Amino acid sequence: MTKIKTKWVCQNCGYETPKYIGKCPDCGSWGTLIEETEVIKPQNTVKTMDFDDTPVCLINEIEVDESIRIPTGFEELDRVLGNGLVQGSLVLLAGDPGIGKSTLVLQMAGNICKNGKKLLYVCAEESGSQVKLRAKRLNVNSDNLYVYAQTNLEAVLSQLDTIKPDILVVDSIQSIYTANITSSSGSVSQIRECTNALMDVAKNKNITVVVIGHVTKDGNIAGPKVLEHMVDTVIYFEGDKYKSQRLLRSIKNRFGSTNEIGVFNMAESGLEEVTNPSELFMKEKTDENTPGSVIIATKEGTRALLVEVQALVGATSYPSPRRVSTGIEFNRLLQIIAVLEKRIGLNLSKHDVYVNVTGGIEIDEPAADLGIALAIATCFRDVVVDHDAVIIGEISLSGEIRNVSDIEKRIYEAQKLGFKKVIVPKMNKKLLEKYDIEIIQVPRLMDAIAKCVSKKL
Numbered sequence: 001m002t003k004i005k006t007k008w009v010c011q012n013c014g015y016e017t018p019k020y021i022g023k024c025p026d027c028g029s030w031g032t033l034i035e036e037t038e039v040i041k042p043q044n045t046v047k048t049m050d051f052d053d054t055p056v057c058l059i060n061e062i063e064v065d066e067s068i069r070i071p072t073g074f075e076e077l078d079r080v081l082g083n084g085l086v087q088g089s090l091v092l093l094a095g096d097p098g099i100g101k102s103t104l105v106l107q108m109a110g111n112i113c114k115n116g117k118k119l120l121y122v123c124a125e126e127s128g129s130q131v132k133l134r135a136k137r138l139n140v141n142s143d144n145l146y147v148y149a150q151t152n153l154e155a156v157l158s159q160l161d162t163i164k165p166d167i168l169v170v171d172s173i174q175s176i177y178t179a180n181i182t183s184s185s186g187s188v189s190q191i192r193e194c195t196n197a198l199m200d201v202a203k204n205k206n207i208t209v210v211v212i213g214h215v216t217k218d219g220n221i222a223g224p225k226v227l228e229h230m231v232d233t234v235i236y237f238e239g240d241k242y243k244s245q246r247l248l249r250s251i252k253n254r255f256g257s258t259n260e261i262g263v264f265n266m267a268e269s270g271l272e273e274v275t276n277p278s279e280l281f282m283k284e285k286t287d288e289n290t291p292g293s294v295i296i297a298t299k300e301g302t303r304a305l306l307v308e309v310q311a312l313v314g315a316t317s318y319p320s321p322r323r324v325s326t327g328i329e330f331n332r333l334l335q336i337i338a339v340l341e342k343r344i345g346l347n348l349s350k351h352d353v354y355v356n357v358t359g360g361i362e363i364d365e366p367a368a369d370l371g372i373a374l375a376i377a378t379c380f381r382d383v384v385v386d387h388d389a390v391i392i393g394e395i396s397l398s399g400e401i402r403n404v405s406d407i408e409k410r411i412y413e414a415q416k417l418g419f420k421k422v423i424v425p426k427m428n429k430k431l432l433e434k435y436d437i438e439i440i441q442v443p444r445l446m447d448a449i450a451k452c453v454s455k456k457l
């Protein structure tokens, strides 16, 4: 007999309970539990051996071929994936609606198919002709690219043995459904069930599966959060919808580091790789600098990136002054302000301090400290930092400048982009001779200010 089971499922984290409750005990959010029904089909026989008979073996006997990676045709994407798509893996590409996920995937599909791989693109949100129109605009065209406008998962799975694709793309996980359960598509149960089935496809048929997931601000539709622990790799595609720059960031990767970012530019003809992102994250270089603006050299994954840090300091009208940081850790900002007050004697207690990293970059390393400190100090005193200098260094509580990791890469990046000097912590003598750029070593915060600020503070 078919049984119908009713349960309440948190649309935020996937927590299940048989009765309604207002607050999810798992993730703490309110009002996110939604009633879902599940039809449990009768099983003809009682299965006692319902599992794969994978043999137990010695670790030395297992052979893995790490070399089977499928290049996506985008270096920026390959790097974020950890050197291309791993065969038989499941990748989740998540992002806000309209950010460009379908565009990215379709362009990737075109690139992959050019190399002789077969790809099945399931467009559950759009019709075949819509996809074709986009493909035309993006100049994507291949005999190996199959498009299937289908929302039913079973129908998709039934095509796999006929088409035999190397890669399966599902756009998006929120709009496909399995007939095995009756909850509506996009609910946590559907998403979980469909992802499970796709994971099976990846592992058992050795097909690489790329799943697109929408992130929504309100908790009503299940975001891809519930999927994150199920899939091999999670990549976020981010950016401001009204600006053309897009960032790819991996937040989970079973096959590579999660530190890498990829940078794209959205143009009429699709996404273009930005191979020299430093240029993007700095405002146009002019001969004059403005108070409170500083160029720093940060690291994103394996590469150095020059980024502009801006500070705004002004007399406060609040009982306690405001400290606001965008792109840097709040406590780091408080610490830098404390050091400026104590070691340099800047009295910021009656001033609001806003610090902003341009371009939506998140900096989570202390190498930006010195740049941030100089941005605040120069804005406060209305002086400028030399426009042709890049600032690198961590600040200790005593006001000393500490060394940072991979300083060479950072200096080379500054040199490459035509800066005249870098302000760095004290360095090894041997290292100093390698560059064509002036290197100014500063042991203390005081020295940095003396060396690159237009006037005395």
Ligand SMILES: Nc1ncnc2c1ncn2[C@@H]1O[C@H](COP(=O)(O)OP(=O)(O)O)[C@@H](O)[C@H]1O
Binding pocket: 095, 096, 097, 098, 099, 100, 101, 102, 103, 104, 137, 266, 267, 268, 269
């Ligand atoms: N005809 C067009 N010309 C230029 N850009 C377009 C055009 N159509 C769509 N776009 C860009 O593509 C974006 C939508 O991308 P899409 O890949 O559909 O996003 P997602 O799949 O993440 O929802 C739009 O926000 C817009 O910037």
Ligand SMILES: [Mg+2]
Binding pocket: 101, 102, 103, 125, 171
């Ligand atoms: Mg889309």
Ligand SMILES: [Zn+2]
Binding pocket: 010, 011, 012, 013, 014, 015, 024, 025, 026, 027, 028, 029, 032
């Ligand atoms: Zn929850």
